[in-house]
Amino acid sequence: xxxxxxxxxxxxxxxxxxxxxxxxxxxxxxxxxxxxxxxxxxxxxxxxxxxxxxxxxxxxxxxxxxxxxxxxxxxxxxxxxxxxxxxxxxxxxxxxxxxxxxxxxxxxxxxxxxxxxxxxxxxxxxxxxxxxxxxxxxxxxxxxxxxxxxxxxxxxxxxxxxxxxxxxxxxxxxxxxxxxxxxxxxxxxxxxxxxxxxxxxxxxxxxxxxxxxxxxxxxxxxxxxxxxxxxxxxxxxxxxxxxxxxxxxxxxxxxxxxxxxxxxxxxxxxxxxxxxxxxxxxxxxxxxxxxxxxxxxxxxxxxxxxxxxxxxxxxxxxxxxxxxxxxxxxxxxxxxxxxxxxxxxxxxxxxxxxxxxxxxxxxxxxxxxxxxxxxxxxxxxxxxxxxxxxxxxxx
Amino acid sequence: xxxxxxxxxxxxxxxxxxxxxxxxxxxxxxxxxxxxxxxxxxxxxxxxxxxxxxxxxxxxxxxxxxxxxxxxxxxxxxxxxxxxxxxxxxxxxxxxxxxxxxxxxxxxxxxxxxxxxxxxxxxxxxxxxxxxxxxxxxxxxxxxxxxxxxxxxxxxxxxxxxxxxxxxxxxxxxxxxxxxxxxxxxxxxxxxxxxxxxxxxxxxxxxxxxxxxxxxxxxxxxxxxxxxxxxxxxxxxxxxxxxxxxxxxxxxxxxxxxxxxxxxxxxxxxxxxxxxxxxxxxxxxxxxxxxxxxxxxxxxxxxxxxxxxxxxxxxxxxxxxxxxxxxxxxxxxxxxxxxxxxxxxxxxxxxxxxxxxxxxxxxxxxxxxxxxxxxxxxxxxxxxxxxxxxxxxxxxxxxxxxxxxxxxxxxxxxxxxxxxxxxxxxx
Numbered sequence: 001x002x003x004x005x006x007x008x009x010x011x012x013x014x015x016x017x018x019x020x021x022x023x024x025x026x027x028x029x030x031x032x033x034x035x036x037x038x039x040x041x042x043x044x045x046x047x048x049x050x051x052x053x054x055x056x057x058x059x060x061x062x063x064x065x066x067x068x069x070x071x072x073x074x075x076x077x078x079x080x081x082x083x084x085x086x087x088x089x090x091x092x093x094x095x096x097x098x099x100x101x102x103x104x105x106x107x108x109x110x111x112x113x114x115x116x117x118x119x120x121x122x123x124x125x126x127x128x129x130x131x132x133x134x135x136x137x138x139x140x141x142x143x144x145x146x147x148x149x150x151x152x153x154x155x156x157x158x159x160x161x162x163x164x165x166x167x168x169x170x171x172x173x174x175x176x177x178x179x180x181x182x183x184x185x186x187x188x189x190x191x192x193x194x195x196x197x198x199x200x201x202x203x204x205x206x207x208x209x210x211x212x213x214x215x216x217x218x219x220x221x222x223x224x225x226x227x228x229x230x231x232x233x234x235x236x237x238x239x240x241x242x243x244x245x246x247x248x249x250x251x252x253x254x255x256x257x258x259x260x261x262x263x264x265x266x267x268x269x270x271x272x273x274x275x276x277x278x279x280x281x282x283x284x285x286x287x288x289x290x291x292x293x294x295x296x297x298x299x300x301x302x303x304x305x306x307x308x309x310x311x312x313x314x315x316x317x318x319x320x321x322x323x324x325x326x327x328x329x330x331x332x333x334x335x336x337x338x339x340x341x342x343x344x345x346x347x348x349x350x351x352x353x354x355x356x357x358x359x360x361x362x363x364x365x366x367x368x369x370x371x372x373x374x375x376x377x378x379x380x381x382x383x384x385x386x387x388x389x390x391x392x393x394x395x
Numbered sequence: 396x397x398x399x400x401x402x403x404x405x406x407x408x409x410x411x412x413x414x415x416x417x418x419x420x421x422x423x424x425x426x427x428x429x430x431x432x433x434x435x436x437x438x439x440x441x442x443x444x445x446x447x448x449x450x451x452x453x454x455x456x457x458x459x460x461x462x463x464x465x466x467x468x469x470x471x472x473x474x475x476x477x478x479x480x481x482x483x484x485x486x487x488x489x490x491x492x493x494x495x496x497x498x499x500x501x502x503x504x505x506x507x508x509x510x511x512x513x514x515x516x517x518x519x520x521x522x523x524x525x526x527x528x529x530x531x532x533x534x535x536x537x538x539x540x541x542x543x544x545x546x547x548x549x550x551x552x553x554x555x556x557x558x559x560x561x562x563x564x565x566x567x568x569x570x571x572x573x574x575x576x577x578x579x580x581x582x583x584x585x586x587x588x589x590x591x592x593x594x595x596x597x598x599x600x601x602x603x604x605x606x607x608x609x610x611x612x613x614x615x616x617x618x619x620x621x622x623x624x625x626x627x628x629x630x631x632x633x634x635x636x637x638x639x640x641x642x643x644x645x646x647x648x649x650x651x652x653x654x655x656x657x658x659x660x661x662x663x664x665x666x667x668x669x670x671x672x673x674x675x676x677x678x679x680x681x682x683x684x685x686x687x688x689x690x691x692x693x694x695x696x697x698x699x700x701x702x703x704x705x706x707x708x709x710x711x712x713x714x715x716x717x718x719x720x721x722x723x724x725x726x727x728x729x730x731x732x733x734x735x736x737x738x739x740x741x742x743x744x745x746x747x748x749x750x751x752x753x754x755x756x757x758x759x760x761x762x763x764x765x766x767x768x769x770x771x772x773x774x775x776x777x778x779x780x781x782x783x784x785x786x787x788x789x790x791x792x793x794x795x796x797x798x799x800x801x802x803x804x805x806x807x808x809x810x811x812x813x814x815x816x817x818x819x820x821x822x
Contacts, residue, residue: 223672223673224671224672224673225665225666225671225672225673226671227673228658228661228665228673231651231654231658232651232654232662235651235652235653235654236646236647236648236650236651236652238647238648239647239648239649239650239651239662241548241628241648242546242548242628242648242649243628243629243632243662243663244627244628244629244632
C-alpha cells in the first residue's frame with residue numbers, strides 16, 4: 001500500500017502489527033515504565049526543585065529503605081492484591097463491579113461487629129473463626145445483591161455497586177457512633193479476636209493469605225470449568241446461551257466468589273492489621289484495585305507486579321513529600337496517575353507500530369506527537385517507543 | 396467523489412450491503428458513467444455481477460495477478476477456476492435419500508419475536524433422517540426464530556417438537572420374542588445386520604437364524620420419542636441437535652472470537668467429566684483434526700478465532716458441530732460471506748452428514764443452491780409454511796411464487812432478482 005513516490009507522504013503512519021511476538025509486549029511495557037520514571041523525575045524536579053536523582057533515591061528509600069519499610073510495603077502489596085483478586089473474576093465476566101470498596105468495608109464491619117459484641121466473652125480462637133465466617137458471609141451477600149438484581153431485572157451493575165459503597169460507609173459511620181459514643185468518631189483498637197502474629201510481626205498473615213489466594217485465583221480462572229464459563233460469558237453472552245451455560249447462575253456464582261474474597265480482605269484488615277474499623281479502612285483501594293487488575297489483563301500473576309508498582313510509587317512519593325514537608329499525598333496520586341496513563345497508552349504500541357517516511361535509511365527520526373493521544377502520555381510514550389517501532393521486524 | 400468529478404472510480408465490494416434493487420440502480424449509474432468516459436474499477440466476489448457489469452476482468456489470487464480477460468470471452472466457471480487455482484467442481488453431488496425416517500416432527504409450532512409478534516406461526520412439518528430439508532423464504536420470514544425455537548434458544552409459545560431419538564442398535568433376543576415372531580418381524584423389514592443392511596431370512600434354516608440371533612447379529616432400531624418443548628438448550632444439545640452458524644455474525648453466537656481455536660472446541664465438551672478442571676487435550680486433538688481435514692488456514696491452533704478469515708471461521712464452527720456426530724444439524728446461511736471454494740466445501744460437508752443419516756436443515760438464500768442441495772424444500776412466508784415441495788421437481792419460479800404468497804407486493808422485485816441470480820449470492 002506504501003508506494004514510494006516522491007510526492008508528499010505523511011511523516012509516519014501507523015501499521016497494525018500482524019504477528020505479535022510474546023516478548024514484545026513486555027519490552028514495550030518495560031520501556032514505558034522507564035520513560036514514565038524519567039518523566040516523573042522531571043516533573044518532580046520542575047515542581048519541587050529536587051534533583052531527579054535525589055527523587056529516585058528517595059522513592060527507593062521510602063519504599064525499600066529498611067526492613068520495616070520493606071515489610072510494610074509487602075503488607076500493603078498483599079492487601080491491594082487481595083482487593084484486585086476480588087474484583088477480577090467479575091471483571092473477566094464483564095460484570096463491572098466497582099463495589100469492592102463497599103464489599104470489603106462490609107466484611108470488615110462484620111468482623112468488627114463480632115469482635116465488639118463477643119470479644120472477651122468467647123474463646124479468642126473461636127472468635128477469630130466466628131468473625132472470619134461473618135466477614136465472608138456479609139462480604140458475599142453485599143456482592144451478590146447487585147448480581148441478583150442484574151440477573152433478575154438486568155439492572156446496571158456499575159451504578160448499583162457504586163451506590164452500595166456509600167451504603168456500606170454509612171453503616172460503618174452509624175455503627176461507630178454507637179460503639180464509640182465519645183464523639184471522637186474513632187473506635188480504639190480492640191484487644192480481642194486479633195490474628196496471632198508470626199515472628200512478632202502482623203504482616204506475615206496478610207502476605208501468606210495473598211500468595212495463596214493469588215495461586216487459587218490463577219488456577220480457578222485458567223484451568224477450571226467455572227473459570228472457562230466466566231470467560232465465555234464475558235466474551236459473548238450469546239455463545240454462552242447457545243452452548244447451554246446458565247448465564248444468570250454464572251453471574252451470581254462469580255459474584256459470591258468475588259464477595260467472599262472481599263470479605264476475607266475485610267477480615268484481614270481488621271483482625272490482622274488495624275484491629276478496628278473506620279469508614280476509611282479500605283482507603284479507596286477498592287477502586288485502585290480495578291486498575292491493578294486491568295493493567296495485569298486480569299491475570300492474577302501479573303497483578304503481583306502491578307500492585308507492587310502502585311504501592312512502591314505511592315510509598316516512595318509519600319517519602320519524597322515528607323522530606324519536603326508536604327503533608328498531603330496529592331502528589332503521589334498525580335505520579336501514580338501518570339504511571340497508569342502511560343502504561344495504558346503503551347498498549348497502543350503493542351498493537352500498532354509506527355512506520356516513518358524514510359524507511360530505507362533506518363535511522364530514528366525525531367518523534368512527532370501522536371495525534372489525539374493524551375498529551376503528556378502520548379508524547380512521552382511514543383518517545384520511548386521509537387527504537388521499538390522502527391527496529392520491529394520488517395521482513 | 397462523484398460530485399468532485401472523479402475520472403477514476405474504484406469500488407470495493409459495493410454491493411455487499413445493498414438490496415437487489417439498489418444494486419440495479421447502482422449498476423445503471425455506473426453504466427452512465429462509463430458512457431461519459433470514466434474509468435471504473437469494481438472489486439467484487441460475486442461472479443454474476445462481474446459478468447453483468449464489467450468489460451474486462453482481472454483475477455487476483457492471494458495477492459497475485461492471475462490473468463486479465465475480456466468479459467465476453469469468459470464465463471463464470473472459468474473465472475471461478477482462476478480464482479481458486481484449480482479445477483472447481485461447481486456441481487453439488489446430491490444422492491437420493493436412503494430410507495428416510497422421521498427424526499423431528501414439528502407440530503403447530505408458534506414462536507414470538509422480541510416485539511411479541513408471531514415470527515413463526517402455527518408451523519408443522521417433519522424433518523427426516525438422511526435427508527436435507529431446505530428452508531427457503533425472504534430473509535426475516537421466521538427462519539431464525541424457527542431454528543432457535545427448535546434448539547431451545549427461543550421460547551416456543553405453542554406446539555410440540557417431537558424428537559425421534561434413534562437409540563443404539565440393539566440385538567434381538569429370544570428372551571423377548573420367539574423364533575416365529577422374529578421371522579414375522581424380519582419379513583416386515585424390522586431387523587438389520589451390523590452393517591445396516593436389512594435382514595431377509597428367506598432361505599435360511601431355523602437353526603441358522605437361531606445362531607445369528609444368539610450371536611447378536613440381528614439388530615433392531617428403537618426410537619425414543621421426546622418432546623423438546625420446555626427442555627433447556629443444553630438438554631436438547633445433548634440429544635444431538637446442533638444449531639450451527641448465525642446469519643449476521645458468526646462470532647456473536649457459536650464461537651468466542653477472542654478465544655483460541657482449541658478453546659472454542661472445548662465449548663461443546665468442557666462439561667464432560669467430574670473433574671473441576673477443563674480437559675484441554677481432547678479439544679486440542681479435535682482442533683488439529685479439523686485444521687487438517689478442512690484445510691483451515693491458521694498460524695496455529697492457539698490463534699484467536701477472530702483473526703481467521705470468514706471462511707476459516709466457518710470451517711472451525713462447522714467442523715466442531717459435525718464432530719459431535721449430531722442427529723439433527725441445522726445450518727442457517729452457512730455460506731454467507733464465504734468464497735466459492737469454501738461454500739462448496741460446506742455443501743459437501745452437509746451432504747456427507749446426510750449420508751450418515753443425519754437430518755440436515757439448511758436455511759439458504761440462493762434458490763439455485765437450495766434447489767440443488769435439498770431433497771425437500773420448505774418455503775416460509777410470513778412465518779407460515781407456504782409449501783413443502785420436492786426440490787428435484789419444483790422450479791425456481793414456483794418457489795418464488797410461494798415465497799411471495801404472503802409477502803408484500805414490494806418484495807416481489809427482490810424475489811425476481813433472487814431468481815435471476817445464477818450463482819452464490821452471499822449478501
